[in-house]
Amino acid sequence: MADAVEFLKRCLPPASPAVSGPEWVRSLCGGLVGILLTGFLSTYLLGTSAPLLIAPMGASAVLLFGVPASPLAQPWSIIGGNFIASTIGVVCVFVIPDTVTGAAVAVALTIAMMQIARCIHPPSGAVALTTVLAAPLVHQIGFLYVLSPVGINTAVLLGTALFFNSFVGRTYPHRTPAPVRLHGTLDPRPSERIGFTTADLDAVLRQHGEGIDITRDELDFLFHEAEMRAYERRFGTIRARDIMSRDVIMVTPRTSQREARRLLREHDIKALPVVSEDRQLVGIVTQTDLMEHHRRHRSVTSAPGRLVRRLFYPKGGPIVASVLTSSVLSVQPETPATELVPMMTDSGYHHLPVVDASNRLVGIISQSDLIAALFSSRILEPEATASVANDEGPAALTAAD
Secondary structure, eight states, rough: OOHHHHHHHHEEEOOOOOHHHHHHHHHHHHHHHHHHHHHHHHHHHHSSSOOOOOOOHHHHIIIIIIIIIGGGHHHHHHHHHHHHHHHHHHHHHHHHHHHHHHHHHHHHHHHHHHHHOOOTTHHHHHHHHHHHHTTHHHHTTTTIIIIIIIHHHHHHHHHHHHHHHHHHTTOOOOOOOOOOOOGGOOOOOGGGGSOOOOOHHHHHHHHEEEEEEEEOOHHHHHHHHHHHHHHHHHHHTTHHHHBBBBSOBBBOSSBHHHHHHHHHHHHHHHHEEEEEETTTTTEEEEEHHHHHHHHTTOOOOHHHHHHHHHOOOOOOOOOOTTTBBOOOOOOOTBBHHHHHHHHHSSSSEEEEEEEEETOOOOEEEEEEHHHHHHHHHHHHHHHHHHHHTTTSSSEEEEEEE
């Protein structure tokens, strides 16, 4: 008996990860609302007295409300899958007299056609089977069966899923972030040039050649997230406060552009945080911003043009407020260095202002600061590993000044 229990434990592990309490409630409520509305609205639209609800909609509800991020639950999957399944089922009813044979052929052809159309939806197999088993009704209405009840049930359930998932804060249909291309080139992102790459994932998927219940882009995203967690274990002691520059050269919105350009040249830097009088971060101005503004206005050299500029800018010309970028990305002092890496590599940020809880500027991080910190921590890693091995606890890794 004990051997049998142990065998079952090895062969029947939980296949799905546990979900959080709020997600469990959302799934429960979604299934309830989805099937209720599908049944009531479908019956109302056709003006019948009997409920118009086919059994496969229950399986579709599990996907649309239980795992809405799955490729099997996306709109094209349920629309295309159910249309293919019901159409094939109707054809099999008229062509194959034997019910069992017709059901088997309908399900098999549905699977094959869904794979070709890339709209795999498991409940559609049940739609094909249900269509064949409803042969008397199909003989009466023919291909109208595809529209009613299958089409109407599908449309109402999908519409409910779109509204409900959006209402509870889920992203549905599920969208994978578009790849970021820096500088308009075809080069892969810097984080993908070494170590785990998308090409590696493609090679493994081709090697196995099996269908999986997750998109390739989602796999790529999850693997990179896991990789970042591994990096955080290695470099997790480094925070933004450890590597930021504290003596920040900054300007106000009223600072002249001429003065801003002088500061950039004098301190050999490429960007200046823009702050208010009480040091609240309001934006950032870069060398490129100032150069582009100067290029656009350098043609104003005539006497009237110079007069107009003096009238509008009586204290040294244009001011920083006219060129600053207000939607600036900032980080907190406690932000781990591992979170800064994708911001500065894949998103194209060269400088990250560091602000406190009141949005007051306390420092700034450049790409050079980050590279130096990671390089220093890598050198110190063997020392940290040895420290852990000797039960001395994790070594404190800090960036070199």
